[in-house]
Amino acid sequence: MSAHTQTTANMAHQAGSHILAAGDDAIVVENFSKSYGSHRVVDHLSFSVRRGEVFALLGPNGAGKTTTVETLEGYRSPDEGTIRILGLDPIHEAVTLKPQIGVMLQQDGLYPALTAREILRLFAGYYENPRNIDELLERVGLTSAAKTRARRLSGGQKRRLALAVALIGNPTLVFLDEPTAGMDPQARLTTWEIVRELKQQNVSILLTTHLMDEAERLADRVAIIDHGKLIALDTPANLTGVQNANVVRFVAPAGLDCPQLAALPSIGKAEEVRPGSYLIETKEEGSLPNVLVELTTWLRDHNITLSELHVGHGSLEDLFLRLTGSEVRE
Structure with missing residues (x-):
C-alpha cells in the first residue's frame, strides 16, 4: 500500500471509529x-451521516454501494453489525421510519400509464403532509409535462419525476441514487440547487453518483468504498488535499512515456491515471514553475499537443482512480 493510500485509509479508520460519538x-x-x-x-x-448533511457514497461497480443503500432503506437485512436510520431499525421499525424518508431509485419504477401529476397524486396519498403537487412539478421543471404519461x-x-416522488412526502432523509443520470445540463443544475435547498432545510441526503464533480460540489463529506470496505472518508477538500x-x-494522447517524464529533473512522479489523462507531482516544494517548463518543452520536442492543462490540487476523480484503480469493473 502506498503512503498516500495508507494515509487516506487511516483517515477512513479514524472517521469510522468515532461514528457513535x-x-x-x-x-x-x-x-x-x-x-x-x-x-x-x-x-x-x-x-x-449527520443530520442536515449531504453525504456522498462512492465506489466502482461491484464495490457494495447498492447492497449498502438497499440495506439502509430496509430492503435487505445485515448479516452482521447494526444500522440505525433516524434512530430506528430500518426493518423492524419500518412503519415508523418510511414516512420520514424519500427514495429516488436509479431504476425509476414509475407507472407507465399514469401522467406525471397522477403519479405524484398517488404517492402524495401515502403521506399525512405531502408537498403541493403543482409547486413540486414546477420546482423540478415538469409543469409542461404534467399531463404526459410516464412512458x-x-x-x-x-x-426529475423520480426526484419529485422522493420529495413528495416532505422527508427528513432522502436517498438519491444517481440523481442526475440522463439529465441535460440545465436540469442537472436545477437538481443541484434542489439538493442545496434541502440541506438548508436540514434534510439529510445520502447521494450515490458516478460523477465526481457532482460529489465534489454537493457533498459535505465523501465516503469511498471498494470491495465492500471503507477506504476513504472526509470532506472533498481534505480528501483532495491529501494529495501533493x-x-x-493534463490531457494528451494516450500512451505517453511516463518513466521519461518522471526522469525530468523537477518531476517526482508521472502517471497516466486513465487513458489520455496524466498526473505529475513535483519533486519538491517550489519547483512547480520548473516542472511546467520541463513538461511543455518535453511535449514540444516530442511533437505532442495538449488539450487540457490544470495546475494545483488533484481532483476527487484523481483520488478515486488511485484508490480503486482505473479499470472498469462490472
Whole structure:
C-alpha cells in the first residue's frame, strides 16, 4: 500500500471509529457485513451521516454501494453489525421510519400509464403532509409535462419525476441514487440547487453518483468504498488535499512515456491515471514553475499537443482512480 493510500485509509479508520460519538446522526452504520453465498459484498463497513448533511457514497461497480443503500432503506437485512436510520431499525421499525424518508431509485419504477401529476397524486396519498403537487412539478421543471404519461417522458424527465416522488412526502432523509443520470445540463443544475435547498432545510441526503464533480460540489463529506470496505472518508477538500498540492494534470494522447517524464529533473512522479489523462507531482516544494517548463518543452520536442492543462490540487476523480484503480469493473 502506498503512503498516500495508507494515509487516506487511516483517515477512513479514524472517521469510522468515532461514528457513535454524535447524538444527532441521521444514519449510523457500525460493523455492517453482507454476503451472498460465499461472496462477501460488504465487509465490516462503518460510517455515519449527520443530520442536515449531504453525504456522498462512492465506489466502482461491484464495490457494495447498492447492497449498502438497499440495506439502509430496509430492503435487505445485515448479516452482521447494526444500522440505525433516524434512530430506528430500518426493518423492524419500518412503519415508523418510511414516512420520514424519500427514495429516488436509479431504476425509476414509475407507472407507465399514469401522467406525471397522477403519479405524484398517488404517492402524495401515502403521506399525512405531502408537498403541493403543482409547486413540486414546477420546482423540478415538469409543469409542461404534467399531463404526459410516464412512458412518453424522456430519460431526463423520468429522473426529475423520480426526484419529485422522493420529495413528495416532505422527508427528513432522502436517498438519491444517481440523481442526475440522463439529465441535460440545465436540469442537472436545477437538481443541484434542489439538493442545496434541502440541506438548508436540514434534510439529510445520502447521494450515490458516478460523477465526481457532482460529489465534489454537493457533498459535505465523501465516503469511498471498494470491495465492500471503507477506504476513504472526509470532506472533498481534505480528501483532495491529501494529495501533493504541487501537481499538474493534463490531457494528451494516450500512451505517453511516463518513466521519461518522471526522469525530468523537477518531476517526482508521472502517471497516466486513465487513458489520455496524466498526473505529475513535483519533486519538491517550489519547483512547480520548473516542472511546467520541463513538461511543455518535453511535449514540444516530442511533437505532442495538449488539450487540457490544470495546475494545483488533484481532483476527487484523481483520488478515486488511485484508490480503486482505473479499470472498469462490472
